[in-house]
Amino acid sequence: MNPILSIKNLQAHFHTRRGVVKAVNGISYDLFPGETLAVVGESGSGKSVSQLSYLRLLASPPLKIPGGQVFYRDKDLLKLSDAELRKIRGDKITMIFQEPMTSLNPYLTVGAQLIEPLVIHRKKAKSEAWQAATAALERVGISNASNAMKAYPHEFSGGMRQRVMIAMALTTEPEVLIADEPTTALDVTVQAQILDLLKSIQKENKMALLLITHDLGVVANIAHKVVVMYAGRVFEKGSVDDIFYRSEHPYTQALLKSTPRVDRDDKILPAISGNTPDLIQIGSGCPFYERCSYRTDLCQAEFPQVRLGLKGHERYCHVEKVSS
Amino acid sequence: MSLKYLLGRLAVMVPVFFLVVTLVFFMIRFAPGGPFSSEKSVSPAILKNLEAKYHMDEPLSRQYLHYLKDLLHGDLGPSFKHANRTVNEIIAEALPVSLELGLLSLTWALMIGICAGGLAALKPNTSWDYIPMSFAILGICLPTFVVGPVLVLVFGVWLQWLPVAGWESWQDRVLPSLTLGFAYAAYISRLTRGGLMEIRMQDFIRTARAKGLSESDILLKHSLRGGLLPVISYLGPALAGIITGALVTETIFNIPGLGRFFIESAVNRDYTVVMGTSLLYFTLIFVCNFLVDIFYALLDPRVKYV
Numbered sequence: 001m002n003p004i005l006s007i008k009n010l011q012a013h014f015h016t017r018r019g020v021v022k023a024v025n026g027i028s029y030d031l032f033p034g035e036t037l038a039v040v041g042e043s044g045s046g047k048s049v050s051q052l053s054y055l056r057l058l059a060s061p062p063l064k065i066p067g068g069q070v071f072y073r074d075k076d077l078l079k080l081s082d083a084e085l086r087k088i089r090g091d092k093i094t095m096i097f098q099e100p101m102t103s104l105n106p107y108l109t110v111g112a113q114l115i116e117p118l119v120i121h122r123k124k125a126k127s128e129a130w131q132a133a134t135a136a137l138e139r140v141g142i143s144n145a146s147n148a149m150k151a152y153p154h155e156f157s158g159g160m161r162q163r164v165m166i167a168m169a170l171t172t173e174p175e176v177l178i179a180d181e182p183t184t185a186l187d188v189t190v191q192a193q194i195l196d197l198l199k200s201i202q203k204e205n206k207m208a209l210l211l212i213t214h215d216l217g218v219v220a221n222i223a224h225k226v227v228v229m230y231a232g233r234v235f236e237k238g239s240v241d242d243i244f245y246r247s248e249h250p251y252t253q254a255l256l257k258s259t260p261r262v263d264r265d266d267k268i269l270p271a272i273s274g275n276t277p278d279l280i281q282i283g284s285g286c287p288f289y290e291r292c293s294y295r296t297d298l299c300q301a302e303f304p305q306v307r308l309g310l311k312g313h314e315r316y317c318h319v320e321k322v323s324s
Numbered sequence: 325m326s327l328k329y330l331l332g333r334l335a336v337m338v339p340v341f342f343l344v345v346t347l348v349f350f351m352i353r354f355a356p357g358g359p360f361s362s363e364k365s366v367s368p369a370i371l372k373n374l375e376a377k378y379h380m381d382e383p384l385s386r387q388y389l390h391y392l393k394d395l396l397h398g399d400l401g402p403s404f405k406h407a408n409r410t411v412n413e414i415i416a417e418a419l420p421v422s423l424e425l426g427l428l429s430l431t432w433a434l435m436i437g438i439c440a441g442g443l444a445a446l447k448p449n450t451s452w453d454y455i456p457m458s459f460a461i462l463g464i465c466l467p468t469f470v471v472g473p474v475l476v477l478v479f480g481v482w483l484q485w486l487p488v489a490g491w492e493s494w495q496d497r498v499l500p501s502l503t504l505g506f507a508y509a510a511y512i513s514r515l516t517r518g519g520l521m522e523i524r525m526q527d528f529i530r531t532a533r534a535k536g537l538s539e540s541d542i543l544l545k546h547s548l549r550g551g552l553l554p555v556i557s558y559l560g561p562a563l564a565g566i567i568t569g570a571l572v573t574e575t576i577f578n579i580p581g582l583g584r585f586f587i588e589s590a591v592n593r594d595y596t597v598v599m600g601t602s603l604l605y606f607t608l609i610f611v612c613n614f615l616v617d618i619f620y621a622l623l624d625p626r627v628k629y630v
């Protein structure tokens with residue numbers, strides 16, 4: 001099976017007054033139709049920027065993409081004109097964001113915003129789009145959808161607004177939904193509801209879901225595959241079980257140890273010591289070097305080549321064998 | 325916005341209006357001099373007749389009550405200096421002139437301001453931004469009594485394209501309305517730029533982009549409404565400023581508007597004309613702000629007065 005979205009050696013840099021912030025430094029991974037891929041990593045590891053960059057949702061300048069390819073089917077998105085990309089963005093590939101409170105336009109009714117994708121991409125008449133959008137709202141669990149269509153965003157809670165965002169991202173039945181920490185800003189109980197919703201929609205629509213999160217609990221619950229990112233690099237990829245039970249990367253292991261788990265009785269959670277590196281200073285070596293207890297001189301000199309494990313389990317580490 | 329709120333605001337207007345009447349009535353009368361004090365050659369007998377005719381021989385409290393009574397009937401009284409003319413007549417003649425000047429100026433200001441500010445916001449940090457915004461700073465700094473004479477000098481005297489005084493043909497309207505609107509155009513352009521830039525950094529613009537909307541749709545459908553709110557809320561003060569600011573412009577261009585009567589009457593202690601024009605200004609300013617607030621609430625669904 002061919003991937004629906006394939007990121008190859010993508011780089012994304014911000015040219016700022018302080019210097020070049022190397023937010024994404026050559027990442028590669030594939031997203032296959034009908035699967036949920038979780039991208040995990042600490043805050044600042046480049047999870048959002050890597051998606052926003054090729055979708056051209058960041059101001060440029062300061063953003064530059066010095067290298068890489070991002071294939072949607074057989075099209076390299078980086079080579080498309082703005083107009084060509086617009087045809088795919090919001091239709092085949094849709095996105096929801098971390099900030100449900102501010103992601104909807106406060107001056108327009110929910111309905112006016114919900115119908116836009118269908119009107120611009122599918123050339124639907126307003127009335128027809130309105131009906132479809134109302135149905136989409138019902139589907140994400142908003143009761144009294146026809147009234148909700150006429151309401152303004154400020155009349156809804158954060159969780160409800162995220163449901164609206166999800167409905168909006170689904171109206172065109174996209175092949176890829178990118179959800180950037182969709183629950184981070186919400187109450188814990190609401191978080192679970194939204195995740196369940198995403199999970200069931202992904203199954204029903206058989207669409208590919210790329211879920212950005214720093215919550216490993218979320219990953220275990222809904223993902224099929226996982227990509228672990230750190231300082232603009234991919235450290236490890238694999239199935240959920242590969243990452244949770246067979247991880248062979250010092251960073252992934254440290255990350256897992258610092259996460260509370262129900263199947264383990266943790267008294268104290270060890271935090272990863274040290275700080276994330278300055279993305280301006282970052283060199284060609286492994287960015288985890290400073291904090292890694294397995295480090296060698298080789299690690300500082302160059303970033304490792306991929307090591308292939310079983311069934312697509314991949315890791316980027318010079319260390320032969322990491323004890324867990 | 326509830327009807328109750330609107331009625332409430334109108335109701336507040338009544339005592340405030342009454343207060344203004346009272347204040348202006350007594351302030352102008354306690355100011356030194358009087359309507360007839362400059363007429364040197366008037367004999368005491370004639371002066372006495374004049375004062376009797378205008379009830380000035382009565383105690384102040386009676387004059388005040390008398391004025392209030394007439395005001396209730398919409399009668400602003402006779403002018404003290406323009407023989408045989410009532411204040412109502414003067415206003416009926418001068419108000420349309422001032423309104424026309426004010427609205428023309430505001431139209432200029434909005435057209436120029438929104439276009440310049442919009443361009444600047446679309447292409448920030450380019451010459452589309454720098455050039456109009458530098459003009460805007462200039463426009464805000466320069467007072468009307470400088471802009472007016474400069475425009476007169478350039479377009480009236482040197483180029484001789486436009487007349488420099490009067491209020492007959494459409495050409496007469498150009499220079500005064502530009503003069504009066506200039507500073508407002510400048511300010512509105514800066515407000516437009518700021519408002520649009522602010523909106524375009526918002527998360528919901530990113531959402532609109534993520535949906536695949538074109539840049540022009542993003543500007544027209546998602547940015548303008550919120551981006552122009554600062555301009556809308558400025559319209560109230562702007563209208564008030566333009567109405568009162570017309571004083572200077574009307575004087576420079578010799579336009580028979582309210583401003584001229586207001587200044588002239590204040591200098592001459594033409595009590596009733598001062599009262600009439602002041603009250604009219606007050607009412608205009610109140611009404612303008614009132615209408616702008618309603619308009620604002622209509623545009624921003626989050627504004628609710630309960």
Ligand SMILES: Nc1ncnc2c1ncn2[C@@H]1O[C@H](COP(=O)(O)OP(=O)(O)OP(=O)(O)O)[C@@H](O)[C@H]1O
Nearest residue numbers: 014016021023042043044045046047048049050279
């Ligand atoms: N406009 C910008 N200019 C300069 N640097 C930026 C800009 N936007 C992001 N960055 C930097 O790029 C890096 C990656 O940011 P990104 O938002 O992708 O992190 P993230 O993994 O999504 O983190 P989080 O979990 O907090 O959302 C960060 O170090 C951030 O400071």
Ligand SMILES: [Mg+2]
Nearest residue numbers: 047048049180
């Ligand atoms: Mg992020």
